[in-house]
Amino acid sequence: MIDRHDVMRMARLARLELSEEEIDQYQEDLMRFLRSGQKLQQVDVAEVEGTSHAVHVAHELRPDQVGTSLRQEAVLSLGPRVEQGFFRVPRIVEGQE
Amino acid sequence: MKELIQSLDVREVSAQEIVQHHLEEIAQHDPGIHAFITVDQEGALRQADDADRRRAQGQALSPFDGIPIAVKDNISTKGLRTTCGSRMLEDYVPLFDATVISRLRRAGLVLVGKTNLDEFAMGSSTEYSAFGVTHNPHDHSRVPGGSSGGSAAAVAAGEVPWSLGTDTGGSIRQPASFCGVVGLKPTYGWVSRYGVVALAPSLDQVGPMAKRVEDAAALFALIAGNDPRDATSAKAPSFQVPAWDPEVLRDLRVGVPEEFFSAGLDSQVEHAVRGCLRQLEDQGAVLQPLSLATNAYAIDTYLTLVTAEASSCLARYDGVRYGKRVEAEDSNTMFAKSRSAGFGSEVKRRIMLGTYVLSANHYEAYYEQAQKVRTLIKEDVLDALSQVDVIITPTTPTAAFQIGAKRDPLEMYLSDLFTAMANLSGIPALSVPCGLNSHGLPMGIQIMGGNFSEALLFQVGYMIEQGVEGSARHGQL
Numbered sequence: 001m002i003d004r005h006d007v008m009r010m011a012r013l014a015r016l017e018l019s020e021e022e023i024d025q026y027q028e029d030l031m032r033f034l035r036s037g038q039k040l041q042q043v044d045v046a047e048v049e050g051t052s053h054a055v056h057v058a059h060e061l062r063p064d065q066v067g068t069s070l071r072q073e074a075v076l077s078l079g080p081r082v083e084q085g086f087f088r089v090p091r092i093v094e095g096q097e
Numbered sequence: 098m099k100e101l102i103q104s105l106d107v108r109e110v111s112a113q114e115i116v117q118h119h120l121e122e123i124a125q126h127d128p129g130i131h132a133f134i135t136v137d138q139e140g141a142l143r144q145a146d147d148a149d150r151r152r153a154q155g156q157a158l159s160p161f162d163g164i165p166i167a168v169k170d171n172i173s174t175k176g177l178r179t180t181c182g183s184r185m186l187e188d189y190v191p192l193f194d195a196t197v198i199s200r201l202r203r204a205g206l207v208l209v210g211k212t213n214l215d216e217f218a219m220g221s222s223t224e225y226s227a228f229g230v231t232h233n234p235h236d237h238s239r240v241p242g243g244s245s246g247g248s249a250a251a252v253a254a255g256e257v258p259w260s261l262g263t264d265t266g267g268s269i270r271q272p273a274s275f276c277g278v279v280g281l282k283p284t285y286g287w288v289s290r291y292g293v294v295a296l297a298p299s300l301d302q303v304g305p306m307a308k309r310v311e312d313a314a315a316l317f318a319l320i321a322g323n324d325p326r327d328a329t330s331a332k333a334p335s336f337q338v339p340a341w342d343p344e345v346l347r348d349l350r351v352g353v354p355e356e357f358f359s360a361g362l363d364s365q366v367e368h369a370v371r372g373c374l375r376q377l378e379d380q381g382a383v384l385q386p387l388s389l390a391t392n393a394y395a396i397d398t399y400l401t402l403v404t405a406e407a408s409s410c411l412a413r414y415d416g417v418r419y420g421k422r423v424e425a426e427d428s429n430t431m432f433a434k435s436r437s438a439g440f441g442s443e444v445k446r447r448i449m450l451g452t453y454v455l456s457a458n459h460y461e462a463y464y465e466q467a468q469k470v471r472t473l474i475k476e477d478v479l480d481a482l483s484q485v486d487v488i489i490t491p492t493t494p495t496a497a498f499q500i501g502a503k504r505d506p507l508e509m510y511l512s513d514l515f516t517a518m519a520n521l522s523g524i525p526a527l528s529v530p531c532g533l534n535s536h537g538l539p540m541g542i543q544i545m546g547g548n549f550s551e552a553l554l555f556q557v558g559y560m561i562e563q564g565v566e567g568s569a570r571h572g573q574l
Contacts, residue, residue: 018445025446026446030449037463050465054285055548079419089431
């Protein structure tokens with residue numbers, strides 16, 4: 001059972017602001033999704049290791065060489081709000097003026 | 098394509114003329130189909146001009162120098178808007194090319210534009226794009242499939258000779274099947290994902306779409322290969338286009354999994370696929386019935402993993418470094434307002450489901466459980482492939498459905514019923530047109546094989562293509 005409170009908690013974790021209708025809708029969707037997924041719960045996986053990637057790839061270290069990278073101004077040009085070479089965001093730490 | 102290249106070689110036509118012709122096709126057909134989000138007319142003509150100059154100097158970059166292509170709009174193109182079908186990125190212009198794009202440019206291909214997709218590749222009909230619905234060129238009241246619906250429709254309508262799509266659970270093969278074109282989901286890791294906007298990194302692959310098997314194989318040869326910029330890139334050699342020899346069918350062991358021919362499969366699709374199987378048998382292949390029982394879990398496993406990975410991948414859209422931003426007093430509210438304004442309803446739905454299956458109390462029961470079932474599915478597939486050379490199934494249970502017919506998201510998810518298994522297990526899978534149904538709609542046949550068996554899949558696909566009559570192959574367009 002998933003209640004509206006659960007849906008709102010998920011939305012908070014996912015940084016989504018949902019309308020009342022969306023909360024109702026996603027509550028129903030979540031319940032139906034979990035119900036349909038119930039047959040997965042019945043599969044015996046006691047001795048089974050999980051697969052995180054389809055093909056096993058050993059991660060390799062690359063040579064530590066200086067290469068070309070994107071210019072700071074170019075990257076900053078994509079930012080919705082930029083100031084003095086930084087991305088600007090609203091205040092994060094409170095109470096310090 | 099062969100004819101195009103020959104006429105370019107003998108300078109009968111110029112790249113300018115070829116590109117101009119395709120731009121005219123787009124201008125004529127795309128208002129009714131809407132395969133494209135962005136058409137780069139000026140850039141395409143400039144690239145064609147460069148190609149002609151190189152050819153005049155005897156310095157063509159490849160046999161394909163000057164041939165146009167379209168690319169799904171979740172693949173980064175330097176200087177050309179890459180929206181992912183989302184309001185979140187409607188003004189986003191990448192600063193770099195995806196590796197697959199660099200490879201196309203190195204061969205001289207002319208990028209004419211970016212094709213429509215379900216938002217962030219989440220969907221099976223291209224109805225979930227923030228830029229409007231794409232229509233199936235065979236019947237404008239029907240969907241082209243998805244999420245690479247624009248790439249499939251553009252090829253089917255003759256707007257471009259070939260295109261690139263991406264496939265996470267069937268997003269190349271299902272639209273290829275619906276639009277009557279060829280589409281390959283490559284072996285995981287053979288094509289670089291660098292610069293491809295992630296939906297689910299453990300499942301995503303870029304692949305070719307074209308009218309003919311030969312052309313899909315040629316395009317695959319251009320994009321496949323190791324890339325140090327992608328940590329999951331396979332240490333595989335480059336791909337060589339195989340010889341088209343009917344001998345390949347002699348004693349070829351073809352697995353036919355009974356689970357893919359049971360209830361829910363449209364009778365006309367079944368008839369067409371079984372007809373192709375009989376033809377292969379007549380040409381020397383040996384059909385072997387087999388069971389892939391774990392396909393019963395494929396959709397639920399796929400959905401659990403894809404929503405989990407997507408919710409994590411889409412955390413990067415926060416209104417800070419790029420993309421949509423809605424201002425607010427504090428950062429958390431700014432993030433939430435920006436994300437809620439930028440994402441459409443299907444994207445939010447999947448983020449919600451993914452957040453749930455990854456959350457503290459549910460992680461083991463859902464996400465970890467799905468990862469383990471994935472192992473069983475993969476073992477099932479690899480076990481089957483130890484007994485046969487290829488596995489052949491329908492690509493989709495039905496032909497293209499009507500626009501608006503699938504309002505229920507759970508029903509839409511079932512579109513991937515026959516295709517998700519290849520992504521979960523990593524193996525390559527090719528969809529080839531196998532005829533038209535009584536409404537004149539294309540149907541597709543899927544050929545799966547072991548990792549890095551693309552050459553064999555193309556060869557078998559080529560033989561199937563030869564067996565399907567010209568007009569029934571792609572329909573009358």
